[in-house]
Amino acid sequence: MFIQLDLESAEPIYIQLQHQIIEGIAKKKLQPGDPLPSVRSLAADIGINLHTVNKAYQYLKQEGFILIHRQKGVVINPDGFPKADEAYKKQLKSSLHPLISNAISRGLGEDDFLRICSDIFNKFKVEGENG
Amino acid sequence: MFIQLDLESAEPIYIQLQHQIIEGIAKKKLQPGDPLPSVRSLAADIGINLHTVNKAYQYLKQEGFILIHRQKGVVINPDGFPKADEAYKKQLKSSLHPLISNAISRGLGEDDFLRICSDIFNKFKVEGENG
Amino acid sequence: MFIQLDLESAEPIYIQLQHQIIEGIAKKKLQPGDPLPSVRSLAADIGINLHTVNKAYQYLKQEGFILIHRQKGVVINPDGFPKADEAYKKQLKSSLHPLISNAISRGLGEDDFLRICSDIFNKFKVEGENG
Amino acid sequence: MFIQLDLESAEPIYIQLQHQIIEGIAKKKLQPGDPLPSVRSLAADIGINLHTVNKAYQYLKQEGFILIHRQKGVVINPDGFPKADEAYKKQLKSSLHPLISNAISRGLGEDDFLRICSDIFNKFKVEGENG
DNA sequence: GTGGTCTAGACCACG
DNA sequence: GTGGTCTAGACCACT
Secondary structure (H helix, E strand, O other): OOOOOOOOOOOOHHHHHHHHHHHHHHOOOOOOOOEEOOHHHHHHHHOOOHHHHHHHHHHHHHHOOEEEEOOOEEEEOOOOOOOOOHHHHHHHHHHHHHHHHHHHHOOOOHHHHHHHHHHHHHHHHHHHHHO | OOOOOOOOOOOOHHHHHHHHHHHHHHOOOOOOOOEEOOHHHHHHHHOOOHHHHHHHHHHHHHHOOEEEEOOOEEEEOOOOOOOOOHHHHHHHHHHHHHHHHHHHHOOOOHHHHHHHHHHHHHHHHHHHHHO | OOOOOOOOOOOOHHHHHHHHHHHHHHOOOOOOOOEEOOHHHHHHHHOOOHHHHHHHHHHHHHHOOEEEEOOOEEEEOOOOOOOOOHHHHHHHHHHHHHHHHHHHHOOOOHHHHHHHHHHHHHHHHHHHHHO | OOOOOOOOOOOOHHHHHHHHHHHHHHOOOOOOOOEEOOHHHHHHHHOOOHHHHHHHHHHHHHHOOEEEEOOOEEEEOOOOOOOOOHHHHHHHHHHHHHHHHHHHHOOOOHHHHHHHHHHHHHHHHHHHHHO
């Protein structure tokens, strides 16, 4: 796996794990129907606790990114991914809000901010095509 | 004060408080040199503990948004605000990264994402001019 | 632990604690990667409040001397220590300034002052080699 | 007067005031027998509280840097200054100790440290000759 | 069991 | 009256 965790980060491990997997999807390293390691094997692989992996998987399942079959194991949702509905957009806005107010306070203009976002988007595109 | 907290939120109160004050700065409700309530009065005002207010103030002081005068109380930094240096941009990118990978996974395109950002920027501009 | 505090001192306990730990690093009693006691156990050990220990730890973490693992506890930064950058030197100078002006006023010459500094350095070297 | 205070500093004002006056002595701007402003006039001059000036003066008097005559006012001690006795040296060492352990931890060598001290001494010499 | 967060209440230094 | 410091005790998130 391509999972990269920072055990010393203030960010909880299960959150990092969610991000890494969603990032794998965004970069198309993980495509609908692709299998994911079992909770046990992934935990052993990364060297973290079972519960931590499970917590991340449960969130991804709940959000519709993955399916968890009792026997078949874990797969990327073959029916596509959760849509960007209003609830999601609302949550996205509330995440962006403090970032943007901070940027404005520091004198970082809208253009600069949008370019930074754009750069990140491009990074995903390129890696998605090549990786 | 215009502080609006959600005591039920998973977001720590002192973080919300930081955001609210930085937002006040972004909206120009709080201008350089403006006084802020004392930890005690703000705590009493909002109905939270003074240590919680203090924690938020200490962060804002450390970041350079406010000055804590020894006995005179707290003021918005009259010498302007922290610059958007490389360290800040790096931190901003790492905050945006998971948001954007999530957006891509959900099929929210770059244009939509940028428009949402832009909308938030505009909201600040308008409120900054009128408020 | 080798921590020695003076609870009667005007110097805040958490500052003394910071000094003691940095001194431990300087004397190489504490080496990169070494574990430090948890806030709770150290607090109980010394007989002070855990918040006081935590305050000292937070400062040392911020300065880069230690890492606070999520649940694993606290370790001396295995990647080495903060560098003596310009910001640090500036702060060091402003700390030395009043000490030196006082020394001059009392007729303590540069040679004597430097020798006192040198003695302290030597003490650290010797203890570092033997301790 | 040449007093320069930073009202926003974490350093108490009366401490800054002590430092400034001792610095004036070190730079020979203030010589034995020279008059100092009264508590009232200095407080008014700098725009701080009477008690603050008084607290600084009392310390300087106690240490032997100044004399306070009830009628004649305040003068720099005409009989010279307090000597660098053992008590003073002990206190100096305990002030230097944490500075030096910090320096060592950050990889600042003895030579660099001594040169920084030396530079500050030279600054006083030059200003003492010209000022 | 670990650190993170929050509350409550106290004393002190400062001005 | 202000912030700084310390204590005591509690609940929660994380692993």
